[in-house]
Amino acid sequence: MSVITLTINGELVSARSGQSLLEAIRDQGISLPTLCYLDGLSTRGGCRLCLVEISGQARLQPACTTTAGEGMVVVTHNDKINRYRKMILELTFAERNHTCAVCVSNEHCELQTLAAELGMDHVRYDYLNPQLGIDISHEKYGVDHNRCILCLRCVRVCDEVEGAHTWDVRHRGIASRVITDLNRPWGESESCTECGKCVEVCPTGALFDKGMSVGEMKKKTNFLRRILDGREKNQWNR
Amino acid sequence: MAETVKKIRLATVWLGGCSGCHMSLLDLDEALIDLLTRADLVYGPLVDAKKYPEDVDICLVEGAVTNVENLELARHIRTNTRTVISFGDCAVTGNVTSMRNRIPVSDLLNAVYHEVSAPIGPEALKVLPALLKKVIPLHQAIKVDLFLPGCPPHPERIAAVLQALVNGDDVDLPADMRTFG
């Protein structure tokens, strides 16, 4: 394993060659906000919360999809980056219908927690109040598009870890929706194995176990590491 | 000679909300008594004052702006108040009150006052203030100085904010006291 050296927030640090910038930054104990990133899944660079400044590059770059490079000079927090991160969160809240007080994930939501941590105390943009549906046709789970932030963790875990590829995305941009089995109701899906992995990795109240009431939906994403490590060590038979 | 400290003039207002934020204010319990040695409550649902007074130092505004009356009062508050606080999620985000935003106002009024047999029928519409097309958070109606989130905000949060303001300190809540919901 070769080691590289780079500068993060003015400190000379070392990282493993091939590591992502996000991992290198977090290894230094620096907290960098992320929403679409999840340890164990492929990286996507979708939410843009992990944006950092890299010397010599005109634009901010997402740390999760950037490989740490020898001699890189990186800044993780400054007024401009902090301002952008807040704006990203505000736009996320404005785009769909988030009503934390009546949400299954109230008090256990990654988006809600990040908003408080990053000081997003109000939304300056007009709320779009889109007309979105809920699909509760599945026997065990439901999807509430009002709370979906299009992080696509569900799509990736179902494809990459469960191997079912039930989830996909239809449309583009603001019209994007996560769909099951080429846009059939989830309950009619033939590919879904009912493993519940998508529900567990969803950072918001968008995917939930049926029967959960306000604030009852608690998720544990650390199961993913256990499954993947176990696979690597051949601890599982199937 | 005893020094007389000028008392803070505190107002509270109830716009498009459920009064839960005011209930949470009452849940300050003894802290409320302490607070009222430093502040006079000059207006609000908890006191008998008909008109929003002039020269108010701090106003806690509960609820979103949902009708023309709310809008007028909000503007009046802004003109007469030094520190306006969005008090609770409905004021801060629109929250539950704004869940009607996806329904056209005419459909809404039909459903509530015409289509069902309710104790109060269409005659209510003659006296009720006209609804805005969309419910808006307070900061979209007037400039807001401080945001105090929560549905309702926990009494601890209210106490922390009011104590800081009464002492003339900066309000600096920790992250876990700034969450919505």
Ligand code: SF4
């Ligand atoms: S998903 Fe999270 S941010 Fe959205 S309403 Fe639910 S708790 Fe709030």
Ligand code: SF4
């Ligand atoms: S429950 Fe499992 S198989 Fe079904 S959609 Fe979710 S991740 Fe895919």
Ligand code: SF4
């Ligand atoms: S349903 Fe959940 S996991 Fe899937 S994209 Fe939406 S927020 Fe992300």
Ligand code: FES
């Ligand atoms: S975590 Fe890097 S873009 Fe989402």
